Amino acid sequence: MIVTDIIEISKKQCKIMIDNEFAFVLYKGELHLYGIKKREPIEEKNYDKIMNEVLAKRVKLRAMNLLKSRAYTEKKLRDKLRAGQYPPSCIEEALTYVKSFGYVDDEKYTADYLFYHGGKLNRQQIFMKLKEKGIAEEIIQREYQNFVNSGEAPDESELICKLLKKKRYDPEGDWESHQKIMRFLFSKGFSCDKIKEALSVYGKNDE
Numbered sequence: 001m002i003v004t005d006i007i008e009i010s011k012k013q014c015k016i017m018i019d020n021e022f023a024f025v026l027y028k029g030e031l032h033l034y035g036i037k038k039r040e041p042i043e044e045k046n047y048d049k050i051m052n053e054v055l056a057k058r059v060k061l062r063a064m065n066l067l068k069s070r071a072y073t074e075k076k077l078r079d080k081l082r083a084g085q086y087p088p089s090c091i092e093e094a095l096t097y098v099k100s101f102g103y104v105d106d107e108k109y110t111a112d113y114l115f116y117h118g119g120k121l122n123r124q125q126i127f128m129k130l131k132e133k134g135i136a137e138e139i140i141q142r143e144y145q146n147f148v149n150s151g152e153a154p155d156e157s158e159l160i161c162k163l164l165k166k167k168r169y170d171p172e173g174d175w176e177s178h179q180k181i182m183r184f185l186f187s188k189g190f191s192c193d194k195i196k197e198a199l200s201v202y203g204k205n206d207e
Contacts, residue, residue, distance in 0.1 A: 003017070006037075024087050058090075062081065063095070067104070072109075076133055111143050113126075127144070156194045
């Protein structure tokens with residue numbers, strides 16, 4: 001293994017290229033410690049120490065520090081660690097580590113998300129937002145059904161009526177205003193049946 005390049009990325013850190021491929025990022029003080037010099041081989045024992053001890057520990061600490069401030073899905077935490085340019089094997093080891101303590105749990109994350117946000121969103125919005133966070137669809141399906149069974153899921157017609165009120169929709173308005181509000185509700189992920197249901201009753205029970 002030949003160190004083909006050492007690229008400075010900050011005042012403290014360098015990106016190490018081995019055999020013309022990115023290997024890892026080290027602090028400048030570690031270059032001398034592990035005998036890393038451009039166009040010279042890196043000893044296997046030093047490479048193993050960097051990967052299995054130094055960086056493995058560093059990425060675990062990084063993951064733990066990130067989780068102190070907020071909850072992450074597995075995908076979002078992996079993306080965050082990748083942005084730190086840690087080796088993939090070290091990232092996976094760190095994820096296994098934090099998951100073993102329950103610090104990353106996509107099912108719990110989904111259940112918590114539904115508890116705090118589910119009452120304000122329709123089904124399609126919930127699925128879309130959770131998929132964007134990297135939650136597997138089977139987990140979303142299962143936790144959403146639990147949410148519905150709990151009786152906490154909002155009635156979508158009621159959600160639509162709240163939006164109609166917020167938009168100051170006039171049931172007696174012209175055809176163009178009716179089509180505009182229809183397009184708006186479609187864009188929010190509501191089904192045609194639910195939209196028609198809400199529009200048919202909106203304003204009829206007002207004093």
